[in-house]
Amino acid sequence: MSVIQLSVNGERFSVEAEADTPVLWVLRDILHLTGTRFGCGQGLCGACTVHLDGMPVRSCSLPVGSVGNKKITTIEGISAESLHPVQEAWIAEQVPQCGYCQSGQIMSAVALLRDNPNPDDEAIDAAMQGNICRCGTYQRIRQAIKSAAENR
Amino acid sequence: MTSSFSTIQRRTFLKQAGMAGSALIIGVYTGSCTPEEPEGQIRAFRPGIDDLPEGVSLGPFVTIDPEKGVTLMAHRPDMGQGTFLSVPLIIAEELGIHPNQVNIKKAPGDAKYGSQGVGGSASIRSMWEPMRKVGATARALLIGAAAQKWNIPAEECYVKAGSVWKRGSDEKLTFGELAALAATLPVPENPPLKDASEFEFIGKNIPNPSNPAKITGTADFAMDVHRPGMVYASVERAPFGGSIKRIDDREARAVPGVEAIVPVKRPVDKHTFEGVAVVASNYWAALKGRKALQIEWNEPEVKYDSETILALCHSKATGEAGSSVITAGNTAQAFAAADKTLDLVYEAPFAAHAAMEPQNVVVEIGDDTCEIWIGNQFPQGLRKEAADFLEMDPEKVQVHVAFMGGGFGRKSQTDVAMEALAIAKNVNKPVKLIWTREDDIQQSSLRPPTVNRLKGGIDAAGKLISLEHVVSGPSLAYGLWGMHNPERVPGFLVEPMGEHLYEVPNFRAGYNLVDVDPVPIIWWRSVYASTNTFGHECFIDELAELAGKDPFDFRMQMMANNPRYTALMEKLREVSGWDNPLPEGKARGVAVAKSFESTAGHVVEVTRDATGKIVVEKVYSVVDCGLAIQPNNIKAQVEGSIVMGLGAAIKPAITLKDGKVVESNFHNYPVLRIHETPVMEIHIMENDEHPTGIGEPALPPLAPALANALYVLTGERQRKLPVDLS
Numbered sequence: 046m047s048v049i050q051l052s053v054n055g056e057r058f059s060v061e062a063e064a065d066t067p068v069l070w071v072l073r074d075i076l077h078l079t080g081t082r083f084g085c086g087q088g089l090c091g092a093c094t095v096h097l098d099g100m101p102v103r104s105c106s107l108p109v110g111s112v113g114n115k116k117i118t119t120i121e122g123i124s125a126e127s128l129h130p131v132q133e134a135w136i137a138e139q140v141p142q143c144g145y146c147q148s149g150q151i152m153s154a155v156a157l158l159r160d161n162p163n164p165d166d167e168a169i170d171a172a173m174q175g176n177i178c179r180c181g182t183y184q185r186i187r188q189a190i191k192s193a194a195e196n197r
Numbered sequence: 198m199t200s201s202f203s204t205i206q207r208r209t210f211l212k213q214a215g216m217a218g219s220a221l222i223i224g225v226y227t228g229s230c231t232p233e234e235p236e237g238q239i240r241a242f243r244p245g246i247d248d249l250p251e252g253v254s255l256g257p258f259v260t261i262d263p264e265k266g267v268t269l270m271a272h273r274p275d276m277g278q279g280t281f282l283s284v285p286l287i288i289a290e291e292l293g294i295h296p297n298q299v300n301i302k303k304a305p306g307d308a309k310y311g312s313q314g315v316g317g318s319a320s321i322r323s324m325w326e327p328m329r330k331v332g333a334t335a336r337a338l339l340i341g342a343a344a345q346k347w348n349i350p351a352e353e354c355y356v357k358a359g360s361v362w363k364r365g366s367d368e369k370l371t372f373g374e375l376a377a378l379a380a381t382l383p384v385p386e387n388p389p390l391k392d393a394s395e396f397e398f399i400g401k402n403i404p405n406p407s408n409p410a411k412i413t414g415t416a417d418f419a420m421d422v423h424r425p426g427m428v429y430a431s432v433e434r435a436p437f438g439g440s441i442k443r444i445d446d447r448e449a450r451a452v453p454g455v456e457a458i459v460p461v462k463r464p465v466d467k468h469t470f471e472g473v474a475v476v477a478s479n480y481w482a483a484l485k486g487r488k489a490l491q492i493e494w495n496e497p498e499v500k501y502d503s504e505t506i507l508a509l510c511h512s513k514a515t516g517e518a519g520s521s522v523i524t525a526g527n528t529a530q531a532f533a534a535a536d537k538t539l540d541l542v543y544e545a546p547f548a549a550h551a552a553m554e555p556q557n558v559v560v561e562i563g564d565d566t567c568e569i570w571i572g573n574q575f576p577q578g579l580r581k582e583a584a585d586f587l588e589m590d591p592e593k594v595q596v597h598v599a600f601m602g603g604g605f606g607r608k609s610q611t612d613v614a615m616e617a618l619a620i621a622k623n624v625n626k627p628v629k630l631i632w633t634r635e636d637d638i639q640q641s642s643l644r645p646p647t648v649n650r651l652k653g654g655i656d657a658a659g660k661l662i663s664l665e666h667v668v669s670g671p672s673l674a675y676g677l678w679g680m681h682n683p684e685r686v687p688g689f690l691v692e693p694m695g696e697h698l699y700e701v702p703n704f705r706a707g708y709n710l711v712d713v714d715p716v717p718i719i720w721w722r723s724v725y726a727s728t729n730t731f732g733h734e735c736f737i738d739e740l741a742e743l744a745g746k747d748p749f750d751f752r753m754q755m756m757a758n759n760p761r762y763t764a765l766m767e768k769l770r771e772v773s774g775w776d777n778p779l780p781e782g783k784a785r786g787v788a789v790a791k792s793f794e795s796t797a798g799h800v801v802e803v804t805r806d807a808t809g810k811i812v813v814e815k816v817y818s819v820v821d822c823g824l825a826i827q828p829n830n831i832k833a834q835v836e837g838s839i840v841m842g843l844g845a846a847i848k849p850a851i852t853l854k855d856g857k858v859v860e861s862n863f864h865n866y867p868v869l870r871i872h873e874t875p876v877m878e879i880h881i882m883e884n885d886e887h888p889t890g891i892g893e894p895a896l897p898p899l900a901p902a903l904a905n906a907l908y909v910l911t912g913e914r915q916r917k918l919p920v921d922l923s
Contacts, residue, residue, distance in 0.1 A: 080415060082602070084553050135408070139404065139833070143603045144411025147412055174870045
């Protein structure tokens with residue numbers, strides 16, 4: 046076990062974990078930030094998406110020992126006081142069905158809209174195709190991203 | 198798509214209390230609550246599996262507290278199909294309170310709620326009347342209490358927005374003020390139900406109160422539960438039907454954090470499978486310990502390849518007439534008299550459910566108690582099975598029902614919880630068992646494949662006079678319960694023929710059993726309709742061509758005596774622009790089916806992109822599920838069914854080699870992604886018929902509508918799923 050310093054959602058944490066432990070399990074089991082979901086463990090489904098210095102990454106495949114000084118942001122940290130405009134759009138379009146993948150979908154969408162405030166269908170496809178929704182909420186995700194872009 | 202929820206969006210805010218995920222409290226408020234503004238407020242939604250209602254109980258489903266307001270129990274577990282709102286909404290309608298003004302809590306598994314099982318698109322269909330009665334009973338009690346307080350006849354009182362009002366005045370008493378007295382009044386046997394013209398919330402798009410939690414990561418899934426002293430487990434499992442021969446756990450035990458190695462048995466319906474659990478202080482250590490295990494298995498006696506199973510299905514399909522399940526007229530005589538006949542075989546493969554939330558559970562066994570936290574479709578069955586296993590009074594076993602991160606039938610089974618109980622019994626600590634994605638795909642029960650043989654006979658006028666559809670494949674009755682009697686084959690094996698849309702004077706649905714033991718099989722969204730409809734509706738298209746008729750005309754002439762089916766097809770024909778020619782390079786196909794008492798039809802449009810790859814561009818859908826309780830959720834379920842049905846139609850199937858599932862994760866068992874999702878335009882037939890379910894019925898007709906479109910585009914018939922669009 047090593048003691049590892051982490052910055053998560055603007056707070057500093059000191060965690061005891063093996064350096065090869067994926068960030069996903071550190072977030073969920075040590076910090077009890079359970080909004081980040083386990084889906085595949087291989088970076089194939091996007092359910093575990095968090096931001097590392099603002100870039101969307103798959104936390105299931107990111108060893109905690111490799112994070113260093115980079116800042117982690119999770120679904121719990123994208124907006125301090127109120128809902129993030131992307132979350133507002135998700136409510137407006139009634140996107141979730143089971144809801145399990147939506148943390149990861151929203152993390153990918155937040156990163157997309159920061160880099161591209163007005164994404165077209167192609168840009169949405171490119172940014173979101175790493176996130177699987179088995180309930181099939183894709184049409185609403187697409188619409189929610191567009192309405193979040195309009196309402197910014 | 199314009200949004201119906203913009204008022205919520207504008208006035209939404211989020212309150213957070215505390216850092217720990219499970220302690221988040223979210224309130225979404227949308228304004229005041231008066232009879233004039235029944236939109237009211239969405240009450241603070243506090244996620245928490247253990248939340249039990251406080252206040253005065255008016256039966257198992259309705260609890261009223263002067264401070265906390267009305268709480269309704271959502272007793273049908275929610276896997277994304279929307280029962281968390283749709284079932285309590287029916288109570289709220291009769292009670293006279295906006296569904297967003299009440300607290301909704303997920304009920305634990307308990308017989309006092311009546312049947313809690315979710316499957317077969319049955320919740321709305323079966324709960325419509327009982328839940329109306331629950332709401333109407335509570336309303337009658339509250340009105341009775343108000344009438345008593347005001348000393349006026351009950352007829353002079355009415356409910357609105359969570360209060361009882363005196364007719365012709367502004368005087369009101371809130372439900373909270375009346376509950377204590379109401380609970381003492383005699384329960385009316387047959388309280389009057391609202392007239393449909395009085396519905397305020399049914400048929401409207403009510404925002405789902407679980408969404409604020411689902412978009413902030415605070416919705417409670419079982420995997421989020423943490424218990425003091427809890428350990429984590431991961432299980433290396435024997436091939437189906439295999440058993441443990443020898444375990445060398447020296448290296449596994451040396452992994453830091455590993456606490457125990459436990460051989461476990463996992464009951465899966467009629468089967469019992471073996472595995473070796475690695476128990477550790479954290480999940481990563483359990484996974485590493487598992488990788489370090491050296492296990493030798495006793496190989497199973499039967500080790501199937503899926504190719505062998507499908508070959509068996511084909512051999513039955515072409516060689517045996519099968520048991521007769523449904524018969525009308527005399528098909529053989531009619532074939533002999535037919536002008537033209539057709540005899541074809543269609544194949545649909547194994548499939549995995551692959552819900553985004555892999556199987557998981559938390560269990561804690563006490564001295565004389567047991568608690569289970571799980572997302573499961575049949576919590577009462579699990580309660581009983583756990584009590585039997587632990588030799589405990591079922592009353593001492595609590596099954597806390599979490600949201601399911603998708604279920605699709607797989608979470609109807611109890612094996613994951615039973616496996617965890619076996620581990621917890623051994624280690625005497627609370628256990629969180631999480632299956633990896635590889636476990637979920639390779640060790641879960643599968644959707645059985647079917648081979649469908651269809652024979653049709655057409656008369657000189659191009660009318661279908663004789664039709665036989667024989668299904669050959671594994672039986673869920675045999676696979677789950679070991680039951681098979683060729684003389685009495687259950688009708689669900691030939692779904693959707695029990696709800697055949699077409700009037701054909703001579704008709705026979707048959708079935709041939711293919712035994713796939715020890716491969717475990719289970720319900721998969723829309724079950725046999727998901728595979729059998731492919732053959733059925735493709736064949737109908739081929740018959741239409743043989744008869745020289747338009748696919749719509751050919752189908753509609755066989756449903757002319759049924760106004761509901763006809764109206765649906767007319768609507769689908771209109772909204773899809775079926776009679777307008779498509780531009781060069783585009784094609785469309787149609788299919789329709791009734792399953793679980795709801796009817797769904799799709800028109801699928803396909804085209805080729807610049808690289809020659811075929812793209813599914815658009816799907817037009819029309820569904821008839823009776824009175825639409827929540828139109829927005831109905832559309833969501835149809836969207837989900839199209840996406841899942843399309844994925845199953847065009848993505849690689851599950852295959853078996855030497856008795857093991859070959860595919861393991863989303864790289865080799867891909868499911869549909871956003872860039873492959875067509876534009877979906879969904880219409881709901883408006884009527885006031887008994888409401889029926891919509892979680893499944895839109896899935897079966899998707900694959901055949903696609904295949905029928907592909908034929909028009911390419912000139913080649915597709916008789917085997919999955920199809921290759923590249």
